[in-house]
Amino acid sequence: RKRTVILISGRGSNMAALIEAADDSSFPAKIVGVISDKAEAAGLGLAASNGIATRVVARGDFASKDAHDAAIDAALREFGAEIVCLAGYMRLLTNGFVEKWQGRMINIHPALLPLLKGLDTHQRALDAGLRIHGCTVHFVTAAMDDGPIIAQSAVPVLTGDDEKALSARVLGAEHALYPMALRLVAEGKARMEGGRTVFSGFEAPNHNGL
Ligand code: GAR
Numbered sequence: 001r002k003r004t005v006i007l008i009s010g011r012g013s014n015m016a017a018l019i020e021a022a023d024d025s026s027f028p029a030k031i032v033g034v035i036s037d038k039a040e041a042a043g044l045g046l047a048a049s050n051g052i053a054t055r056v057v058a059r060g061d062f063a064s065k066d067a068h069d070a071a072i073d074a075a076l077r078e079f080g081a082e083i084v085c086l087a088g089y090m091r092l093l094t095n096g097f098v099e100k101w102q103g104r105m106i107n108i109h110p111a112l113l114p115l116l117k118g119l120d121t122h123q124r125a126l127d128a129g130l131r132i133h134g135c136t137v138h139f140v141t142a143a144m145d146d147g148p149i150i151a152q153s154a155v156p157v158l159t160g161d162d163e164k165a166l167s168a169r170v171l172g173a174e175h176a177l178y179p180m181a182l183r184l185v186a187e188g189k190a191r192m193e194g195g196r197t198v199f200s201g202f203e204a205p206n207h208n209g210l
Contacts, residue, residue: 001030002186005081007072007089008036012043013171014087014108014178019050021179028186033079035072037091053079059091069097076101083185086140087178095142103192105140106185108178110170112136112152117145122167131157133166135174137181139192148197150190151181 004022006015015034022031034047039056047054055075062068076084086107098105111121113136125133134154141147153173157166184190184199191198 001025001028002082003032003080004029004083004085004182004186005033005035005076005079006031006047006085006087008034008041008043008087009038009090010041010043010088012041012046012088014174015043015085016046016050017175017178018085018087018182019047019052021182023050027179027183029083029182032081033075035075037068037072037089043088065094066096069094073097073100083182085178085182092144093140098140098142102141103139106137106150106181107140107145107147108174108181109136109138109145110167110174112154113138113145113149122163122170125157126161126163126166133157133170135170135177137178139197141195148192148195150184150197151177153177 006018008015019031021027022029031052033053033055034043035055035057036044037057037059039058044054044056057068057071057075059068062071082104084101084105086105111125112132112134116124122133132154134152136152137150139147139150153176155169155173189200
């Protein structure tokens, strides 16, 4: 099973979904650690209560962004990480760090990329009048929210939705999608090659049964 470390900054509900999926010994990834850039992240307690080792690597403890990312890189190596999952990690990573983990680091973004990169995706989906919204898991590259797509899940925007209702619907989709995408990467069925995702042996997945 591929040794997998999750980076978080907060609540950690996607982290919890990955931990739960990987709890099954037939899942191809094993969660060996959780790293947070925030000491107060609620996800840290959740991880610890599941018996997962946790580390806080706070930006304020380092003089530069490069030094911060170097410390995260060192923690990943201590965990023996083979795959890195960003799960609500709310900080941009330096190019040097991203290059080191390219092809082995994935992220979940709460929108159907390449629409709505960046923050506040649910309010922006509502403001744009979108009728379909969703989430994306992609390989992480130097450009923010721009790496090759691994899997997507769509949800409807319903009449009367506010940000809270829409974000809750997308979050439910995230919790189903992220374990599926991690499985593909851990099994080597979705690989990053030449700036694209290459799928082997099956049709590229979404999570809507389409
Ligand atoms: C999730 O919706 C995730 O997609 C999003 O933050 C939330 C974290 O929730 N990530 C980003 O916006 C990345 N820029 P969680 O901590 O409960 O998983």
